[in-house]
Amino acid sequence: MKSTELLLLLKDISNTIIDNSEMLNDLDRAIGDADHGINMRRGFLLVLEDLDNLTDKDIVTIFNKVAMTLLSKIGGASGPLYATAFMKFAQVCKGRDEIDSNLYTEMIGSAIDGMKMRGKSDAGCKTILDSMIPYYKTLETEIKKTNVFKELSPLALKSSEEGVEYTKTIIATKGRRKLPW
Amino acid sequence: MKKIINNVDNIVDEMLQGAVKACPTLVKRADGFNVLVRKDQKTDKVALVSGGGSGHEPSHAGFVGLGMLDGAIAGEVFTSPTPDQVYGAIKAVDCGKGVLLVIKNYSGDIMNFEMAAEMATAEGINVSNVIVNDDVAVEDSLYTTGRRGVAGTIFVHKIAGAAAEKGYPLEKVTEVANKVIKNVRTMGMSLTSCTVPAAGKPGFEIGETELEMGLGIHGEPGTHREAIKSADEITTYLLDKILADMSLENNQDVALMVNGLGGTPLMELYISNNKANDYLVEKNLNIYKTILGNYMTSLEMAGMSISVLKLDDELKELLDATANTPAFTQF
Numbered sequence: 001m002k003s004t005e006l007l008l009l010l011k012d013i014s015n016t017i018i019d020n021s022e023m024l025n026d027l028d029r030a031i032g033d034a035d036h037g038i039n040m041r042r043g044f045l046l047v048l049e050d051l052d053n054l055t056d057k058d059i060v061t062i063f064n065k066v067a068m069t070l071l072s073k074i075g076g077a078s079g080p081l082y083a084t085a086f087m088k089f090a091q092v093c094k095g096r097d098e099i100d101s102n103l104y105t106e107m108i109g110s111a112i113d114g115m116k117m118r119g120k121s122d123a124g125c126k127t128i129l130d131s132m133i134p135y136y137k138t139l140e141t142e143i144k145k146t147n148v149f150k151e152l153s154p155l156a157l158k159s160s161e162e163g164v165e166y167t168k169t170i171i172a173t174k175g176r177r178k179l180p181w
Numbered sequence: 182m183k184k185i186i187n188n189v190d191n192i193v194d195e196m197l198q199g200a201v202k203a204c205p206t207l208v209k210r211a212d213g214f215n216v217l218v219r220k221d222q223k224t225d226k227v228a229l230v231s232g233g234g235s236g237h238e239p240s241h242a243g244f245v246g247l248g249m250l251d252g253a254i255a256g257e258v259f260t261s262p263t264p265d266q267v268y269g270a271i272k273a274v275d276c277g278k279g280v281l282l283v284i285k286n287y288s289g290d291i292m293n294f295e296m297a298a299e300m301a302t303a304e305g306i307n308v309s310n311v312i313v314n315d316d317v318a319v320e321d322s323l324y325t326t327g328r329r330g331v332a333g334t335i336f337v338h339k340i341a342g343a344a345a346e347k348g349y350p351l352e353k354v355t356e357v358a359n360k361v362i363k364n365v366r367t368m369g370m371s372l373t374s375c376t377v378p379a380a381g382k383p384g385f386e387i388g389e390t391e392l393e394m395g396l397g398i399h400g401e402p403g404t405h406r407e408a409i410k411s412a413d414e415i416t417t418y419l420l421d422k423i424l425a426d427m428s429l430e431n432n433q434d435v436a437l438m439v440n441g442l443g444g445t446p447l448m449e450l451y452i453s454n455n456k457a458n459d460y461l462v463e464k465n466l467n468i469y470k471t472i473l474g475n476y477m478t479s480l481e482m483a484g485m486s487i488s489v490l491k492l493d494d495e496l497k498e499l500l501d502a503t504a505n506t507p508a509f510t511q512f
Contacts, residue, residue, distance in 0.1 A: 025380060033259045033399040038379045042257075071296070075234075075260040077289035080296055118292055 001099040003059050007051050010066065014044040014051070036078065043074035043082070058097060063090035077119070081128070084118045085111035101147040105139040112136055126172035135160035182381045189378050193235050193255050200242055204507040207246045214269035215262065217242040218252045227345040227354045228252065228274035231283035231338060232267065233290055234259040236377070236480045237398060243508030244335065249342035250283075250506070258377050258480075259399045261289035267297030271306060279307035279351030281358060283337050285330025286314040309351055311358040313337055315367040315488065317426045318395025318404055329397050332440040332477035333365035333488045336500075339509065343502035357499065364491040366423045370394045370403070370415060371484030373444060394418065398442070398479045412449065416456040419487045424464065429491060431465040436472065436500060438488040443478035445485055450474070457487060469497060476508065 001009070017024075017040050024037030046069050054062050063086050071083035088110040096103060112132050116122055123133050138159040142152050186192055193215055200217065201210055208217045216232075231241040232254030241253035251274040256262035271280050280301070284294045291312065298308045315333030341358035349357070371393050374383035384400040387393060392415070395403030429435070439454045441447070454473050461468055469492055477486070492500065504511045 029380075029384060032401055033377060033384050034380045034382075035257075035259055035377050038377075039257065039260055072263045072265045075256050075263045075289065075293065077261070077287075077292060079261075079263055080289070080292035118296075119288065 002097065003057065003062060004055075006059055006062055006099065007054060010062070011048065011051055014048045017041065017044045018048075035076075039074045039076050039078055043070045043079065046073050059093050059099065060090045060096075063087070063093060080118055081115050084114040088114040101139075101143055101149045101152055104149070105136070105143055108132065108136045108139060124170060126167045126170050130167045130170075131160045131163040134163040182376050182378070184376070184378055186378060192378055193257060196235065196238070197242065197255060200507065207505065207507055208242065211252065211269060211273040214266055214273070215255045216252055216266060216270040216273060217245050217255075218270070218273050219245055219247070221247075222251060222274055225276055225278065226348055227278045227351045228271075228276065228280045229283060229338070229342050229345055229354075230254070230267070230270050230274060230280055231334070232256065232262050232270065232294075233285055233287075234261055234399070236375075237478050239475070239508030240334065240477045241338070244338045244342075244506045246504070246506030248346050248502055248504035248506070248511075249338045249509065251345075258379065261287065261293045264293050264296035264300065267294050268300045271297060271301045271308065275301075275306050279309065281341060281345070281351060281354050282308065282310035283334065283341065283358065284310055284312050285334055286312050286327055287329065290330075307351055309355045311337065311341075311355060311362060313362050315362065315365045316395075316397065317366050317368050317422055318397075319402075329401070331367045331369060331398050331488075332438055332486045333362070333367045333490070335438065335440075335472075335476045335509070336365050336436065336488065336490050337361045339504060340496055340499040342504065343499035346502065347499075357495070361490065361496065364427075364496070365488055366426050367438075367440075367486050367488040368395060368419045368422045369398070369440075369442065369484060369486030370419060371396050371400075371442060371479070371482050372409070373481075373483040375400060375443070375480035375482040377480070392484075395422075396484075398477060400479065400482070412452045413456045415485075416453045416487065417460055420457060420460055420464075420489070423487060423489050427489065427491060429464075429466060432467050434467045434469040434492040434497065435461065436470045436490040436492055437461065437468055438476070438486075438490075439471070439473045440477055440486045440488065441475040442482040442484040442486070443475060444481045444483035447474070450485060453485060453487070461489075470500060 021037030021041035028034050028036035067083045067086035089107045092107045092110045135156045138156040228251040230252045234256040236258040244250045252270040254262040254270045301308050313330035313334045314328040316329040316331045340361045344354045344357040374385045393403045393406045
């Protein structure tokens, strides 16, 4: 994937988050202050604006710009966590002009390390890491058999979804369970 | 949703502009930031910076001024401010003696303040921080690991602010702030929910005849709900929870704070305070000072919190020191 495709992907990701912001608010309302979607929407609306000005930029510049926008516009816990992931992407991509399956795997691993450090969290705390870590582990294992992303991706996504299901069975140490009323 | 606002997107900016216009002799806006600093900033001392999501006014900008904070950052409503804003505040108030960040124990606040501290440290600014975790209601909440930081934060602003004003070095100011944190406990309750303006609907629903004990200042779940009861019963319940978590000797000097969450009239806070004072005396405690008012609010939520701070001679002296800020004045 080169920078032009990356921009399209980021546009797609931003639109998906923006379109689902009300759902994110509702999920947050069940356990907290109902603003997760508001904050994510604010950040990714500005990412969309950034993308228009990044058309001739390299992938490192693109990731860094997205990181800074998310960091300075989202706030809360989500801002630093998402920004950290994008900063790590930029670091890992240094000197590269194309993302292949190997580099992508490395990017995800590095993002996980950064988010663990920033959020002082790990697997089993009922956080986004419980979806990302299985995703990464599958990438890491399966890439030894195939480096075709279209074959790798569905397997990793399946592990990630299993991770999401797993979080329903565990007690939050970072968050708080909804109380029974 | 009924609120006296113009545009949801401009709430924080317009609020800060209005706050400066209310107290132009005390505070001013740090250029380009959602940060209020002292009008007479950059005195030769350790600087104190705090902040958090908006919606808790007068926290924290209301405590910027002589004897308390040097700078306060206002995030979006109920959302931690971003690192660039915190960094902007640090830069605006640092005068070479170092900066103490007073952070309430929420994951988002800690992450954003820590990133700002890393940026400032990289520039050679001496930054230290304390994490306030005074809420005895729950060990872990939506936003926190460990206890939440709530109204006890005002005692940290007051006492550490006085220490900085006296010229104590950063290490000592930090130590004093940590002493307050170690000795302050808070518990709150609410009667109604509140509406984050951008969300447009209440964060949770609560029945007409119900109250919720121990909920957080963003409406995070508390310990339980029950039928509404009298002010005296509510007050003694909150104080019992607080005192059970403190080890206080007979005749111990304490400071008491009766804090409104925004939607409760002072009349009701006074009624609660009437009982709180009597109850602490019954428990053989000596109330050295009572502070009552809306200090750490939760938008229009009706409810209150009570804080008890165990005092020693050092804390008493600093608590008594002069303060002149928009929301807390003492001469």
